[in-house]
Structures are given as structure tokens and as C-alpha cells.
Amino acid sequence: MINKILPCAEAALCDVPDGATVMIGGFGTAGLPNELIDALIAQGARDLTIVNNNAGNGESGLAALLAAGRVRKIICSFPRQADSHHFDALYRAGRIELELVPQGNLAERIRAAGAGIGGFFTPTGYGTELAKGKETREIDGQMYVLEAPIHADYALIKAERGDRWGNLTYRMTARNFGPVMAMAAKVTVASVHEVVELGSLDPEAVVTPGIFVQRVVKVERVATAGGGFRQLA
Template sequence: MINKIALSVADALAGVKDGSTVLIGGFGTAGIPAELIDGLIAQGAKDLTVVNNNAGNGEAGLAALLKAGRVRKIICSFPRQADSQVFDALYRSGRIELELVPQGNLAERIRAAGAGIGAFFCPTAYGTELAQGKETREINGRHYVLEYPIHGDVALIKAERGDRWGNLTYRMSARNFGPVMATAARHTVATVHEIVELGALDPEAIVTPGIHVSKIVRIDHVATQAGGIKISAKSA
């Protein structure tokens, strides 16, 4: 019987190894799998290459993973924001490597990995520093840069609902990079707020089929009081 429900975050992340490439979903703070990132910090894997839209906000979530010294390199589109002080300090001191990728290229490089595409030509970044050292080609009078897929050893994503086969649906903008990252990684772990019976998810509404998902973990919705105080706990 196929059952991809993990007993806990720790159980779902037990196999993450040092040196792994970890794809982490989220767009800004929308759809960040915070519980999985906290679990990865507790799990202890180090020397990681992290792929995300940005380089963390404040000192929680992805920023906490960076602050813990677990990340060797980050591949992202927006490394610097008003509250990216953790990344800034690490980068300025030479303790983290950055690969800057335009956002459309980032999404397409991840999608290409999941689709089995060996490489592709894209016009974005031609003639800029981001194209230095890369193969270029003129096609029908337009210049392109050769880009390669981004494969992940692990993908950590946040979904809304799932079943024991690993089929997933998402909530609004929390969807963002999750679906393409799930296809591009060897091992995908997703948090969900609700685990439903098989058949309860409309097949037309399933965004990520279970074939791309290794483990799912149920977590509670986090409510807040005035002042942003968290009043609910996460659960397995």
C-alpha cells in the first residue's frame, strides 16, 4: 500500500545528506515551508546548495538556515532586500557563494530539470555580466545564452491539501515554485494543512501528482493575535 505520510518532519528529512542541493519553495514569504526549514536545521545537514527565489527575510526561515552556517552556496534571483542582513553579512565576509539567476531563467532551469531537457537557449541576460563564460548563439537574428537545468537532491515545498499517495493542491500564491521544484528533485517533501482520503481531491484540481512527491507532513495553520504572536503549534 502506498502511504507517503511521514510521522514527523524529522522522519521526512532523515535522509538529507551533507552537500545536497536543496530546492526550497516560496516567493518572498508566500509559500515558504518554514517547518521543513526548521527541521533541516535540526537535522544537521551542512555544506548545502540552496535554490530559492531570494536569500531569506529577517532571521527566520531560510535566513535562519543561512545563519546556522549550513549553506555553502545559494542560487537565487533576489538576494538583497530591506531585511536580508543575514545573507549580506555572510556574503560580504566571503562565507557564502552566490549564483544570481534572473527569475524567469530560474523557473525555467528548474522546469527543464523536471522535463528532462539537457539545456536551452534563452535571450535573458545576453550582453550582461550574467552571461560571461556561457555559450551564446544568434538564432533568427536574436542573441541567446545557453542555460542548464537545476536539479535538486531534495525539494522542500508547502502545499495546502494532500492524500497518502502524495497528490497535492496549493493555496493561491503559496503555489509559486513548488510544482516545478517537485518535478526537479530526487526526493520531495511537502507540508500540507490537511490530509484527505483518496479520491477526495478533484483530479482536475491536483497540481502536483503524487509520483513527484516522496513524503508529506501535516502541519497546523498558524494563527496570530494582535501583535503577530503565534498561538497555534505545528504538528506532525
């Protein structure tokens, strides 16, 4: 019987080795799998290459992983924001490597990995430092840059509901990079707020099929001071 539900985030991430490439879903804090990141910090893997849209916010989540000194390199689109002080300090001290990728290119490079595409040409970045050292080509009178796919050893993503086969649905903007990252990684770990019975998810509503997901962990919503729950998109 196929059952991809694990008892806790720690069990789902116990085998992440030093030097792994880890994709982490999220757009800012929307869809950021904080519980999985906390488990990765506790697990202790070092010299990680992280692929994310940005470089952490405030003190929690990805920012906490950076602050713990576990990241050797980050591949992202928006490394600096008002509250990205941990990345800023590490970068200025020469303790972290940055590969800056335009957001559309980032999404497409991840998607290309999942689709088995060896590379693609895009006009984005041509004539800038981002194209330095890369192959360029003129196509129909316009110049393009060859971009390579981004593969990962692990993808950590946040979904809304999942079943024991790993089929996933998302909540609003929490979807962001999750579906393409799930396709591009050798091992995809998804946190969900609700585990449902097999067959209860409408097939038309399933965004990430279980074939792309290896491990599912249920996490509770975070209670607020007012007695409700904080629901981040």
C-alpha cells in the same frame, strides 16, 4: 499500500546528507515551508546548495538556515532585500557563494530539469556578466544564451492539501515554485495543512501529481494572538 504520509518533518528530512542540493519553495514568505526548514536546521546537514527565489527574510525560515551556517552556496534571483541581513553579512565576509539567476531563467531551469531537457537558449542575460563563460548563439537574428537545467537532491515545498499518494493542491500564491521544484528533485517533501482521503481531491484541481512527491508531512496553521490563524498565501 502506498502511504507517503510521515509523522513529522524531522522524520521526512532525517537522511539529508552534507553537501546536498536543496530546492526550497516560496516567493518571499508566500509558500515558504518554514516547518520543513526548521527540521532541516535541527537535522544538521551542512555545506548545502540552496535553490530559492530569494535569500531569506528576517530571522526565520531560509534566513535562519543561512544564519546557522549550513549553506555553502545559494542559487536565487533576489539575494538582497531590506531584511536579508544574514545573507548580506555572509556574502560580504566571503562565507557564501552566490549564483545570481534572473527569475524567469530560474523557473525555466528548474522546469527543464523536471522535463528532462538538457538545456535551452534564452535572450535574457545576453551581453551581461550573467552570460560570462556560457555558450551563446544567434537565432533568427537575435542573440541567445545557453542555460543549463537545475537538478536537486531534495525539494521542500508547501502545499495546502494532500493525500497518502502525495497528490497536492495549493493555496493561491503559495503555489509559486512548488510544482516545478517537485519535478526537479530526487526526493520531494511537501508540508500540507490538511491530509485528505484518497479520491477526495478533484483530479482537475491536483496541481502536483503524487508521482513527483515522495514524502508528505501535515503541519498545523500558526495561531495568532487574536485567537485566529495566520494564513500566508
